[in-house]
Amino acid sequence: MIVVYIIVGVVALIAAGWVFRAAGRATGRPAFRDMDLSTAFGYALGAVVVVWGIYAFFFVEAAVFFRWAVQGIIGFAIAAWIFRFIGRHVGPDSVRRQFRAMPLTASFGILTILIYAIVAIFAGVLAPHGQAEVFANVNVLPGGDPALGGDPAFPLGTDQIGRDLLSRLIYGAQNTVGIAFATTVLAFLLGGTLGFLAATVGGWLDNLLSRMVDVLMAIPSLIFALLLMTIASAWAGSEKWLLTVYMVVIIAVIDSTRVYRLARAVGSSIVVMDYIEAAKLRGEGMGYLIFREILPNATAPLLAEFGLRFCFVFLTIASLSFLGVGIQPPLADWGTMVRDLSQFINFAAFSPLTAALPLMAAGAIALLTVAVNFVVDWMLHRSSGLKG
Amino acid sequence: MGSVTRIVLQRLGLGLLTLFIVSIVIFTAVNMLPGDFAEAILGQGATPQAVAAIRHDLGLDQPPVSRYLEWLADAVRGDLGTSFAQANFASFVGSDAGAGMASVADTLVPRFRNTMFLAGVTAAIAVPVSLIIGVLAALYRNSVFDKVANMATLTSISSPEFFLAYILILFLAVLNPWLPSLSNIYDGMGFGERLEKTMLPALTLTLVVTAHMMRMTRAAIINLLASPYIEMARLKGLSPMRVIVRHALPNALAPIINVVALNLAYLITGVVVVEVVFVYPGIGQLFVDSVKIRDIPVVQACCLIFASAYILLNLLADILSILSNPRLRHPK
Numbered sequence: 036m037i038v039v040y041i042i043v044g045v046v047a048l049i050a051a052g053w054v055f056r057a058a059g060r061a062t063g064r065p066a067f068r069d070m071d072l073s074t075a076f077g078y079a080l081g082a083v084v085v086v087w088g089i090y091a092f093f094f095v096e097a098a099v100f101f102r103w104a105v106q107g108i109i110g111f112a113i114a115a116w117i118f119r120f121i122g123r124h125v126g127p128d129s130v131r132r133q134f135r136a137m138p139l140t141a142s143f144g145i146l147t148i149l150i151y152a153i154v155a156i157f158a159g160v161l162a163p164h165g166q167a168e169v170f171a172n173v174n175v176l177p178g179g180d181p182a183l184g185g186d187p188a189f190p191l192g193t194d195q196i197g198r199d200l201l202s203r204l205i206y207g208a209q210n211t212v213g214i215a216f217a218t219t220v221l222a223f224l225l226g227g228t229l230g231f232l233a234a235t236v237g238g239w240l241d242n243l244l245s246r247m248v249d250v251l252m253a254i255p256s257l258i259f260a261l262l263l264m265t266i267a268s269a270w271a272g273s274e275k276w277l278l279t280v281y282m283v284v285i286i287a288v289i290d291s292t293r294v295y296r297l298a299r300a301v302g303s304s305i306v307v308m309d310y311i312e313a314a315k316l317r318g319e320g321m322g323y324l325i326f327r328e329i330l331p332n333a334t335a336p337l338l339a340e341f342g343l344r345f346c347f348v349f350l351t352i353a354s355l356s357f358l359g360v361g362i363q364p365p366l367a368d369w370g371t372m373v374r375d376l377s378q379f380i381n382f383a384a385f386s387p388l389t390a391a392l393p394l395m396a397a398g399a400i401a402l403l404t405v406a407v408n409f410v411v412d413w414m415l416h417r418s419s420g421l422k423g
Numbered sequence: 424m425g426s427v428t429r430i431v432l433q434r435l436g437l438g439l440l441t442l443f444i445v446s447i448v449i450f451t452a453v454n455m456l457p458g459d460f461a462e463a464i465l466g467q468g469a470t471p472q473a474v475a476a477i478r479h480d481l482g483l484d485q486p487p488v489s490r491y492l493e494w495l496a497d498a499v500r501g502d503l504g505t506s507f508a509q510a511n512f513a514s515f516v517g518s519d520a521g522a523g524m525a526s527v528a529d530t531l532v533p534r535f536r537n538t539m540f541l542a543g544v545t546a547a548i549a550v551p552v553s554l555i556i557g558v559l560a561a562l563y564r565n566s567v568f569d570k571v572a573n574m575a576t577l578t579s580i581s582s583p584e585f586f587l588a589y590i591l592i593l594f595l596a597v598l599n600p601w602l603p604s605l606s607n608i609y610d611g612m613g614f615g616e617r618l619e620k621t622m623l624p625a626l627t628l629t630l631v632v633t634a635h636m637m638r639m640t641r642a643a644i645i646n647l648l649a650s651p652y653i654e655m656a657r658l659k660g661l662s663p664m665r666v667i668v669r670h671a672l673p674n675a676l677a678p679i680i681n682v683v684a685l686n687l688a689y690l691i692t693g694v695v696v697v698e699v700v701f702v703y704p705g706i707g708q709l710f711v712d713s714v715k716i717r718d719i720p721v722v723q724a725c726c727l728i729f730a731s732a733y734i735l736l737n738l739l740a741d742i743l744s745i746l747s748n749p750r751l752r753h754p755k
Contacts, residue, residue, distance in 0.1 A: 258733075
């Protein structure tokens with residue numbers, strides 16, 4: 036039955052596209068004359084989607100989530116535009132120049148990263164309650180309306196044991212993002228140093244390190260992390276915070292293999308340059324070569340890799356926490372929150388705000404990675420010399 | 424043709440060697456556990472005699488190298504040991520030592536079959552869809568369609584799997600009850616019903632994998648569009664569709680095949696989180712459960728299976744890209 040509907044719909048769209056093109060040709064515009072039917076079909080499909088979206092936004096009562104999503108996207112777009120506008124007209128000249136050729140996605144990314152950083156740093160000030168503070172009223176519904184089982188003191192309600200969800204969401208920024216950031220920095224220190232060392236020294240050290248990295252990279256990273264976390268949890272015993280430290284080290288080591296690859300590749304193409312030869316002949320030491328000669332010339336690719344690596348680490352940590360072996364309670368983190376609140380999604384038809392709770396935590400993760408990806412995309416685009 | 428066989432055999436040998444070293448890494452990692460299996464099984468109430476008995480039973484009093492070789496030999500023969508979840512003190516020292524316990528292989532095989540089914544359904548949807556969207560995005564590059572596809576795929580690549588999974592559950596299972604949000608699959612289920620239960624996890628994985636494959640397809644085709652022979656084809660007056668499908672696509676096939684195989688390898692790991700979300704009785708779910716209760720033999724076995732699948736698919740990507748590229752087939 037569905038198949039019949041789809042076929043009828045496609046045929047109707049093709050017909051609509053044909054009519055649209057024929058009508059356009061009647062005006063005599065060359066753009067319509069050269070248009071193939073598939074492009075016209077695309078325009079018809081796009082028009083239908085837009086009309087349907089407007090209809091659902093204004094007239095369908097049940098499409099709450101769709102409305103929120105549209106409002107969110109429009110809101111973010113406006114915020115990003117305003118941010119770019121401010122960046123273009125305020126501040127020192129060097130900053131303004133950066134903003135001039137910036138696409139909207141990149142300014143959205145930078146704005147989001149800034150907001151996350153502020154929330155993460157000032158979580159203690161912003162959050163109304165402590166992250167592990169337990170209140171007497173459990174399972175308060177979100178919304179803050181006493182008539183519907185809410186409480187103005189807890190705008191997003193409380194969880195099964197009475198912790199304020201808004202505070203935990205805010206502290207989640209500090210814990211999840213902070214730990215992911217520390218892990219990425221560690222992975223870069225480890226992988227970057229070893230990679231540059233392998234590129235400069237070469238020979239047996241390069242071979243040894245590269246083969247070790249090959250072996251570690253042959254095991255899928257999430258699987259390897261889970262295996263090592265099993266062992267770490269046996270080592271940590273009942274010390275929960277120790278397990279978090281182990282997790283940072285484990286993920287840093289696993290991800291440093293990828294950093295090593297890049298640092299070695301970039302490094303070995305720099306090592307053959309004449310200025311390195313000159314520095315070697317001057318009798319400079321290994322440390323000078325790596326930090327003063329190679330590193331400054333490898334910043335652009337490493338910076339982009341830092342952004343991407345951060346996303347991977349962030350997602351891995353969130354996944355581990357979601358699976359229950361990552362960041363341990365009482366620390367609030369988004370992955371664990373998604374898992375704990377996931378059952379609420381079944382109440383979507385009755386209380387959309389309650390169902391949105393797990394999605395907020397998961398969306399907070401997604402939003403940051405999307406933002407970082409947009410910024411990295413823009414940086415790569417700029418450094419590769421492509422314009423437009 | 425002789426050189427091709429040699430290269431393929433070379434790669435196969437390299438893959439086997441990698442697998443062998445990976446098994447050593449896994450074995451070493453597991454043996455870094457404080458205490459040993461015996462203490463892990465017995466827990467706090469371990470008496471020295473009981474520990475010694477189990478150690479002897481499991482062969483833990485042997486040196487590590489011979490234990491590794493024995494484990495490897497057993498694993499190759501398909502005997503992956505006994506799950507701790509079924510093992511307990513009585514079953515080791517009682518009169519019925521070793522009886523009535525499910526072996527790891529018995530637990531794994533049906534779940535492995537389920538996971539393969541999930542991966543198969545995902546691949547069957549994702550590969551054609553991503554190829555079509557990729558070709559379309561390359562055809563209508565820099566249009567609204569291309570930009571929307573680019574943003575959508577970037578978003579779905581950067582979202583965690585569970586976010587996509589819950590969004591799909593919200594829209595396809597809760598708000599519009601079209602598909603079941605729990606995949607309770609059991610033996611003897613009809614194919615249609617099984618497919619329906621697998622649909623949501625498969626769609627989630629499709630979203631993740633398609634994004635990647637589509638972007639690579641688009642990039643591979645666009646890379647070629649500046650070549651002189653494409654210019655020639657265009658100047659002959661061929662339609663843009665024909666230029667891309669008949670002239671650009673065949674030459675872009677090598678990177679595309681490569682990325683398809685790599686994404687199938689990615690599927691193997693992505694499956695873990697998705698299976699947990701949908702309570703899909705696959706190998707990923709088993710792996711996570713075993714990690715939580717520290718069921719070492721199962722963790723070890725799952726790890727080995729995931730790693731071998733990953734290595735095999737990477738190997739496949741390697742070999743296929745050699746076969747599809749004459750320049751790699753006849754190295755100078």
